[in-house]
Amino acid sequence: GAGVSQSPSNKVTEKGKDVELRCDPISGHTALYWYRQSLGQGLEFLIYFQGNSAPDKSGLPSDRFSAERTGGSVSTLTIQRTQQEDSAVYLCASSHNTGSRDTQYFGPGTRLTVL
Amino acid sequence: GQQVMQIPQYQHVQEGEDFTTYCNSSTTLSNIQWYKQRPGGHPVFLIQLVKSGEVKKQKRLTFQFGEAKKNSSLHITATQTTDVGTYFCAGTTSGTYKYIFGTGTRLKVLA
Numbered sequence: 001g002a003g004v005s006q007s008p009s010n011k012v013t014e015k016g017k018d019v020e021l022r023c024d025p026i027s028g029h030t031a032l033y034w035y036r037q038s039l040g041q042g043l044e045f046l047i048y049f050q051g052n053s054a055p056d057k058s059g060l061p062s063d064r065f066s067a068e069r070t071g072g073s074v075s076t077l078t079i080q081r082t083q084q085e086d087s088a089v090y091l092c093a094s095s096h097n098t099g100s101r102d103t104q105y106f107g108p109g110t111r112l113t114v115l
Numbered sequence: 116g117q118q119v120m121q122i123p124q125y126q127h128v129q130e131g132e133d134f135t136t137y138c139n140s141s142t143t144l145s146n147i148q149w150y151k152q153r154p155g156g157h158p159v160f161l162i163q164l165v166k167s168g169e170v171k172k173q174k175r176l177t178f179q180f181g182e183a184k185k186n187s188s189l190h191i192t193a194t195q196t197t198d199v200g201t202y203f204c205a206g207t208t209s210g211t212y213k214y215i216f217g218t219g220t221r222l223k224v225l226a
Contacts, residue, residue, distance in 0.1 A: 031212065041218075048213055106159070
């Protein structure tokens with residue numbers, strides 16, 4: 001079946017603008033993660049959704065970052081008043097059930113460049 | 116906070132040589148996963164280890180989870196050019212689904 005999809009694949013924006021990044025997880029996967037990967041670096045956890053439970057937002061770097069997951073499926077990561085240090089690849093991953101012991105399937109990522 | 120370090124950061128090997136990357140956590144892990152990320156690609160799941168002292172093999176790859184569940188290793192025997200990429204470990208602690216990824220080891224295989 002279809003894997004995790006993300007859009008847009010690339011986003012170039014000006015400093016101070018808001019951006020929205022979208023993630024479509026694999027159908028039936030209840031867990032969804034957002035990560036950030038700066039050039040040549042590891043993955044930084046941002047937020048985790050599991051079913052209807054309250055999300056784990058402990059990785060969001062500032063209050064400019066927020067995420068929603070509507071209907072337990074599609075998720076949107078919003079960055080307000082973007083800064084140059086927000087430039088990175090934003091990766092979304094989904095897993096089948098409880099995230100702790102299941103494979104995470106990653107999307108291709110959105111490369112965000114803030115000028 | 117919890118930290119997961121990997122060594123080495125970079126490794127260049129001649130094709131046919133062996134390769135090992137080590138993952139060390141500052142806290143005891145509930146489980147550990149390994150991922151491979153090809154240049155320009157996204158992370159792809161390789162394996163998960165759950166039990167203390169567990170060893171799993173996938174063809175030329177051998178994965179180990181330490182007895183104290185604070186460290187892990189990935190060993191590749193007789194590397195091939197297709198092994199090129201960055202290898203990440205990722206672990207969780209008990210009671211959380213938040214994965215902390217290691218810093219990664221970038222492997223380059225010279226033909």
